[in-house]
Amino acid sequence: MNKKNIISIVILLILVAVFFMLKTKDRKEKTVNFFNFDAKALTNIEIYSPTDTLKIKKVEDTWMIDYPIYYSIMENKVNDLFEKVLPVINSTLPISDSEEYFTTFNVVDSLGITIKFFAGNKLVDESIIGRSKNYNYSNARKNKSKEVYQLQTNIYNMINPMLSSWRNNIIAKVSKDEIKQVNVQSEVNSYSLIATDSLWIYRDAEREFNIPKNNQAIMKAENGMTNLRTSTFYDDKFDEWAEFFEKPIVVVDIEKFNGEVLHFVVAENSEKKYAMQKNGDESCLYAQTKNWVDRFIFTADKFEELPQK
Numbered sequence: 001m002n003k004k005n006i007i008s009i010v011i012l013l014i015l016v017a018v019f020f021m022l023k024t025k026d027r028k029e030k031t032v033n034f035f036n037f038d039a040k041a042l043t044n045i046e047i048y049s050p051t052d053t054l055k056i057k058k059v060e061d062t063w064m065i066d067y068p069i070y071y072s073i074m075e076n077k078v079n080d081l082f083e084k085v086l087p088v089i090n091s092t093l094p095i096s097d098s099e100e101y102f103t104t105f106n107v108v109d110s111l112g113i114t115i116k117f118f119a120g121n122k123l124v125d126e127s128i129i130g131r132s133k134n135y136n137y138s139n140a141r142k143n144k145s146k147e148v149y150q151l152q153t154n155i156y157n158m159i160n161p162m163l164s165s166w167r168n169n170i171i172a173k174v175s176k177d178e179i180k181q182v183n184v185q186s187e188v189n190s191y192s193l194i195a196t197d198s199l200w201i202y203r204d205a206e207r208e209f210n211i212p213k214n215n216q217a218i219m220k221a222e223n224g225m226t227n228l229r230t231s232t233f234y235d236d237k238f239d240e241w242a243e244f245f246e247k248p249i250v251v252v253d254i255e256k257f258n259g260e261v262l263h264f265v266v267a268e269n270s271e272k273k274y275a276m277q278k279n280g281d282e283s284c285l286y287a288q289t290k291n292w293v294d295r296f297i298f299t300a301d302k303f304e305e306l307p308q309k
Helices: 003-026 075-085 216-226 238-245 290-294 300-304
Strands: 031-033 044-048 053-059 062-067 089-091 113-119 122-130 138-142 149-151 179-186 190-195 200-203 208-210 233-235 250-256 261-268 274-278 284-288
Touching (some): 179 216, 200 300, 233 238, 238 274, 274 290
Antiparallel strands (some): 031 089, 138 149, 179 250, 190 200, 200 208, 233 284, 250 261, 261 274
16 A cells, blocks of 8 residues: 555545544533523413313413413412423433334323413414423423423423412411401400500400410411411302301401401301301302311400410
8 A cells, every 4th residue: 555545544534533523522412491582571371281271371560370260370380480490401412303202201292291382472482391200300392393302300290280289379468567456256256356566455345455475365366367378279169158158157357457358257067177258259268277267266265364484
């Protein structure tokens, strides 16, 4: 082999080596944002699973559930959406680029969760998120794309459209400093609690006195006033409860310094379950507990007791 041929072979080998180096560089793993759009421009989001549909929309500066009901969203769900779901990253290298593996990675409509993002009437993104066997990540692909990516955060449960996981469970927001007076009616006792700068005043038809600081009854009542949450909503169930609301267990009216009055009525049915009605609204009742009810059913002497040392 002459010198000219050797030089030609060496040059060819160098070119082949450079080619493979460039190919390897092109395939080098990098990370990117899976959702690549302006989150501030979003106005509507639709989420679909095989069993549930949820639609939320931005009303002024607040995100609200728009379907299947119109209702406020739990604050942590909105935070998860914009702080964990939208910033999620993935490798630029797909874990599959074949439709054959869509079912394996649960990225088909019948197995995964489809999420659509809109800016006005414009669809800016549509993706399918699949459940993963590994809790640390989830699988995803863009609609009409064959490439499946592994997301480096498991967002599957965060976007599950089951209504109960998004619906705000706060019946009413009340802070102690807002309360001017609380009026309570029950078969045991009917009384009022009047707020002052330093203590509460107890008043009923016969008596009035200052409630000792750290009195157990007032501390329980305060907790009930400011802890107005539910675990279950009874939508359009008032007819089933109407007869029980004719004889409520307790009625609590919370008067605020700003003039607002919150009216709560709690009834107990034949199954020993409790439901709360807020401000006379018959469209939605709230499951309540005996523990909450018991925080208001006290006789006057309980508000006179000194705290145990």
